[in-house]
Amino acid sequence: MSDVFTSEAPDSAVRLAMERVKAAQSVSDLEGLExxxxxxxxxxxxxxTHGVLRLVVTLDGEVIxxxxxxxxxxxxxxxxxxxxxxxxxxxPIVDRTExxxxxxxxxxxxxxxxxxxxxxxxxRAEFIRVIVAELMRIxxxxxxxxxxxxxxxxxxxxxxxxxxRDRERVLDLLEQVSGGRMxxxxxxxxxxxxxxxxxWVEKCREFLDYFPPQIVEYENLVNDNAIFLQRTxxxxxxxxxxxxxxxxxxxxxxxxxxxxxxRRTRPYSVYPELDFEVCLGKHGDVYDRYQxxxxxxxxxLRIIRQALAxxxxxxxxxGTLRPPYxxxxxxxxxxxxxxxxxxxxxxxxxxxxxRYPYRLKFRDPCxxxxxxxxxLLKGVKIADAIAISGSxxxxxxxxxx
Amino acid sequence: xxxxxxxxxFEQPNxxxxxxxxxxxxxRSRSIFPFTYGLACCAIEMLSSGFARFDIARFxxxxxxxxxxxxxxxxxxGTVNEKMAPVLKRLYDQMSEPKWVISMGACATSGGPFYDxxxxxxxxxxxxxVDVYIPGCPPRPEALFQGILELQKKIQQMSFVAPRIDDAxxxxxxxxxxxxxxxx
Amino acid sequence: xSIAIGAVKLAIDDLGARLGAELGADLADLRVQEPDTLxxxxxxxxxxxxxxxxxxxxxxxxxxxxxVAAVDHVTHLETVYHLYSYATNSYIExxxxxxxxxPVCDTICDLYPAADWHEREAWDMMGVRFDGxxxxxxxxxxxxxxxxxxxxxxxxxxxxxxxx
Numbered sequence: 001m002s003d004v005f006t007s008e009a010p011d012s013a014v015r016l017a018m019e020r021v022k023a024a025q026s027v028s029d030l031e032g033l034e035x036x037x038x039x040x041x042x043x044x045x046x047x048x049t050h051g052v053l054r055l056v057v058t059l060d061g062e063v064i065x066x067x068x069x070x071x072x073x074x075x076x077x078x079x080x081x082x083x084x085x086x087x088x089x090x091x092p093i094v095d096r097t098e099x100x101x102x103x104x105x106x107x108x109x110x111x112x113x114x115x116x117x118x119x120x121x122x123x124r125a126e127f128i129r130v131i132v133a134e135l136m137r138i139x140x141x142x143x144x145x146x147x148x149x150x151x152x153x154x155x156x157x158x159x160x161x162x163x164x165r166d167r168e169r170v171l172d173l174l175e176q177v178s179g180g181r182m183x184x185x186x187x188x189x190x191x192x193x194x195x196x197x198x199x200w201v202e203k204c205r206e207f208l209d210y211f212p213p214q215i216v217e218y219e220n221l222v223n224d225n226a227i228f229l230q231r232t233x234x235x236x237x238x239x240x241x242x243x244x245x246x247x248x249x250x251x252x253x254x255x256x257x258x259x260x261x262x263r264r265t266r267p268y269s270v271y272p273e274l275d276f277e278v279c280l281g282k283h284g285d286v287y288d289r290y291q292x293x294x295x296x297x298x299x300x301l302r303i304i305r306q307a308l309a310x311x312x313x314x315x316x317x318x319g320t321l322r323p324p325y326x327x328x329x330x331x332x333x334x335x336x337x338x339x340x341x342x343x344x345x346x347x348x349x350x351x352x353x354x355r356y357p358y359r360l361k362f363r364d365p366c367x368x369x370x371x372x373x374x375x376l377l378k379g380v381k382i383a384d385a386i387a388i389s390g391s392x393x394x395x396x397x398x399x400x401x
Numbered sequence: 402x403x404x405x406x407x408x409x410x411f412e413q414p415n416x417x418x419x420x421x422x423x424x425x426x427x428x429r430s431r432s433i434f435p436f437t438y439g440l441a442c443c444a445i446e447m448l449s450s451g452f453a454r455f456d457i458a459r460f461x462x463x464x465x466x467x468x469x470x471x472x473x474x475x476x477x478x479g480t481v482n483e484k485m486a487p488v489l490k491r492l493y494d495q496m497s498e499p500k501w502v503i504s505m506g507a508c509a510t511s512g513g514p515f516y517d518x519x520x521x522x523x524x525x526x527x528x529x530x531v532d533v534y535i536p537g538c539p540p541r542p543e544a545l546f547q548g549i550l551e552l553q554k555k556i557q558q559m560s561f562v563a564p565r566i567d568d569a570x571x572x573x574x575x576x577x578x579x580x581x582x583x584x585x
Numbered sequence: 586x587s588i589a590i591g592a593v594k595l596a597i598d599d600l601g602a603r604l605g606a607e608l609g610a611d612l613a614d615l616r617v618q619e620p621d622t623l624x625x626x627x628x629x630x631x632x633x634x635x636x637x638x639x640x641x642x643x644x645x646x647x648x649x650x651x652x653v654a655a656v657d658h659v660t661h662l663e664t665v666y667h668l669y670s671y672a673t674n675s676y677i678e679x680x681x682x683x684x685x686x687x688p689v690c691d692t693i694c695d696l697y698p699a700a701d702w703h704e705r706e707a708w709d710m711m712g713v714r715f716d717g718x719x720x721x722x723x724x725x726x727x728x729x730x731x732x733x734x735x736x737x738x739x740x741x742x743x744x745x746x747x748x749x
Contacts, residue, residue, distance in 0.1 A: 012728045016720070044488055045438060047467035052440055052485060072725035073485045074441055077518030079710070080734055084517065093514055099442035143445070164452040182445060182539055240588050244671060247649045247699035258588045258671075265590055265674050266621065335622075335667065335678070348654055348665070359735075363652040363667075371702050397441055400725060484727050486748045519734050519741045520726060522748050 013056045013070045014039060020066055021058060044073045050147060050389070051396030055373070057382075064385055067377045069370055074400040082360035087113050088325050090357070092185040097362060098398040099182065100143050101341045103136040103174070105398075106187040108338035111268065112347040114189055115336055116329035124314040125191035126270045131204070131307045132177060132186070134300040138211075139170040140341035141293045144393040148290060149222060151390040152231055159221055166214050169207055176200055189327060190318030201308055208301055208308075215297055232287040236376055236388035239284060246372040250343025250365050251292045252392055256284030262339035273310070276303050286391040293393075296341075328355055335363075342366055342393055364398040418561045429473075429499070430556040431461045436472035438492070440479025443506035443539045447478045450542035457542075460549055469495040474552075475529070476545075480508035482520045486528050493529045499559070503548055504531045507538045514538065591674035593644050597621055600645065600673060607642070611635045612679075622676040629681050633691045636666075640696050645673050650697035653704055655711035657737050661685050662713060666693070666700075683713060692718040710735040 010018065017039045043054035052073035058066035078097065082090055094109040095102040107129055114121065121129070146163035171181045176197055178186035186193050222228045243253045243260075253260050261278040263271045279295035281288030331353045337346040343365025350359040369392055376392075377385045439447050451457045451465065466472050469492045481489055493502070504525050507513035512523035525531060532555055535548040595603075597617050604623065605615050612625035612635065627635050639647040651667040666679040683690055692715040694701040704715045705724040712733035715721060723730060731742050 012722050016722075044485065045467075045492060047437055051444070072723075072727075073482070073488070074480065075482055075484065075520050075725040076441075076480050076515045077520050077734065078515075081515065081518055096442055096514070100445060161453050164449060165454060168449070168454045181541065182442065244588060244648050245698045247651055247669070247697075259590055260671075333665075344651070346652065348652070348667075350656055359654075359656045361652070361654040367702065368652075368699060371699060483730075483746060483748065519739075519745070527748050 013054075013068045014041075017056050017058050017066060017068055044070075050394050053370075053394065053396055053399070055377075055385075055389075057385075059382075062381045064377050064380055064382060067374045067385075069373050071367075071370070071396070071399050074396045076401065078401045079360055079362070082357045084356065086325075086355045087189070087327055087329075087357060090360075091187060092183065095183045095185060096397060097364070097401060098340060098342065098345070098366070098395045100395050101136050101140040102182060102184050103132050103186065104140075104338060104340045105345060106184065107133055108336065108340070108345045108347050110187040110189060111338065112334050112336045112349050113327070113329060116332060116334045116349060116351050117189065117327050118329075119190045119318060119327075121191050122315050122318055123270075124195075124312050125316045127307050127311045128177075128192050128196060128316060129187070130270055130274070131304050131311075132174065132192075134303045134307075135170050135173060135204075137300050137341045138297050139167050139174075141297050142167040142170070144341070145218065145290065145293055148387075148390040148393070149228075151386050152228065159218065162214070162218060162221070166211065169210070173200070173204055173207060176203070188317060191316045193317075195316045201311070204304065204308060208305055211301060212298070215294060219294065229287070231384070231387055232290065232391075233285060234283070235286045235380070235384050236391065237283060237285050238372065238376065242372060242375065243284075246375075247368050248343070248372060249368070250340065251279075251296060252289055252343065252369055254279060255281035255288035255292045257282060260344075262337055262344055266337060268336070268338070270307075274303050274306050276306075286387050289391040289393075326355055328353060337363070340365055342395065342398070343369060345398075362398070362401055364401065366394045366396075367399045367401075370394060370399060414560065422560050425561075426557045426559050429559070430553040432464075433462050433474045433501075433552075434464045434466050434472045435462055436469055436475045436492070436496070437465045437467050438475050438477055438489075440477070440481065440485065441508065443478035443509070446539040446542060447476060447505065447545065450545050455542035455546070457546075457549075460546070460553075462549065469493070470497070472496055473499060474501050474503065476503045476505050477509040477525045477529075477531075478505040478539075480513060480515055481522045481525050481528065482518075483522060484520070486522055489525065490528050501532045501552060501556070502529050503533045503535060503552060505535045505537075505545060505548065506540055507536055510534045510536060588671050590671050593672045595645065595673050595675075597623065597675060600675060603645070604639075604677075608635060608638055611638075618678070621674065622678055624678045624680070627679045627681050629683055629690060632666075632679075632681055633693065633696075635679070636668075636693045636696050639668060639677065645670055647677055648672075650693065650700040650703075651676065653693075653700050653707060655707035655713050655735070657711060657735060659737055662688050662711060664690055664707060664713060668697070688713045689716055690714070691716050694718060709733070712736060 021037050038059045040057055041054055042057055044052040054070040056068040057064050094105050097105045142163040146160035149159035150157045175181050178184040238256045240256050240258055243256050243258045249260055257280055259278050264278055276299045279292050281292050329351045331351055333350045335346055335348040337344050345365055346363030348361040349357050352358040457463050504510050509525045512521050515521045516523055533548045533552045535544055537544050601615055601617055601623050611631050615625040618624045647668040647670045649669045651669050654665045656663045662683040662685055664681045668677050690713055694704055704718055707713045708721050709723045709725055730745055732739055
């Protein structure tokens, strides 16, 4: 390439993209890229990348030939902060890892510490945890579906209006239980902070009756729309071998037909006593990922209904009224994994017997799912790339931590 | 106050300037185009405030534009870190006058719960001048609306007569980096 | 091709015995932890061979890498690999001890593509260099960041903060 025009000094990701183009003569899939190659940034500020994700895209006209994702624009040093906060002080910070699914993230962290310290939560607390986590899963899928459909069209936020309206109902329920709309600080070691308020079970049952027709409404909005089907069927296919190679988990993996649901394959809490199905897709394309999320919302309603019926009486915290504020788990290491709305959310904690974690590592599902992007987006048009990245449901808080 | 080179500058307020102030400030404060600069969790609350339950359109602010060239308000919703800071400054520079910044949430105000992180900038006002701070983690949409109302009150005080402090000709160092001569 | 999870029903103790027989002394201190995880120590120089063998086992292959973590014990560094086998629905956790003065380890990202970014993050945060990694750059921090933050002796330099 004799003429290279850049608007600013290229950083390492752009330099890597330029080197790959220069070596294009020997690489068959970047052939013919000598004239008119454009390397452009999508992000970090972009309406459709769902957060501060930067994709350095090598374009040949409208077709993407190479993608280099650059992350770290929301790196908030969570793993280092864990070493400066006590186990108890760290609970609200875990909320903010995947901020759309705060309850599930808290549960993952609290479970790991309970396992290290040998604390067994009470039975009523286990059921409350399941109910609250499944409600959060519904809220998270509503965000995912709403923003995904909003991405497909510049002002196509109609679906988002409906899903966010119903998400407010879920957040109302969660606010009545925990006091917060989005950041809860609700889980404690050995149970949960507050018991369910009076009348909450009835309100929850009302929601369970109100919601299924709403799901039908969402499907009626888009499932028969010819343009939606054209833009989603057959695009962004993740094969089962990709799922295995790149350790993809969650609805993205289940849409490809791999029945990897940690609530069934590595059951925890009271999930073995609950009856629900693992929702699978057939082709692993964008439409299947959307459909799996819709189906999972229905299964979550089923789980909540059963858990409400089986809810036992009893305390919601182990021990006396005051929760364990300072706990010192014995030295050791522990990893537990959780089925988050986006996949396998794992927490690996190494403890040295003091009040502070020695090392805390998050295995975040979106961080792992993002690695498949260069493979997935190669050779697609930009418009399809937006649809594909919307369907993979990324939350940058978890990717960057 | 912005320089309008074509308009004659009025030295004293009079009935013309006060009427013009009234009309322009009313128009400006009731139809701001915010910039979708949601970085983290506060962005989801900003989104919620734009949708049906907490309707930001009743303030006239529903036109969120993704490009800074078309916006006059930047709502920094989320934590700013060292990697994002140059991007933030660049986008702020790309906005045209008059422009305002709302710092939404504890992270944008002062670093928030991550204040002692090595990679976190303790407050977006180290990079851009901020007009309204909204505390909260995350602030409820109602808190964002209170911030909006405060900003509307601030805009009402703009005038053709009094000069604004960071005049385009005599650039005053506003951020700590500029004061030390490093420039962001 | 359809991936069936847990198709091979093998008790975790039997699985441990079988791995101990096939890989022998490479998996030191092999023990069972929790219902479905095996834990073992692997020598740094044997890591690639062990990973290749685990991936190549006939029906019980460990075909996916869940995560790679780096831990700073003050006297030495350690990388922890977590591999998953779809067929037996079980995990194996490998602990590799690395010298602190020369923190080098072999990459496994050509065998397990999912380990790619985890290794980059271990380099970024802990300073563990992975031999043979195609693109070992910083992933979460700025390219010109000085230091590796998750080390216990990390000192935050003013050069890293032009915006303070």
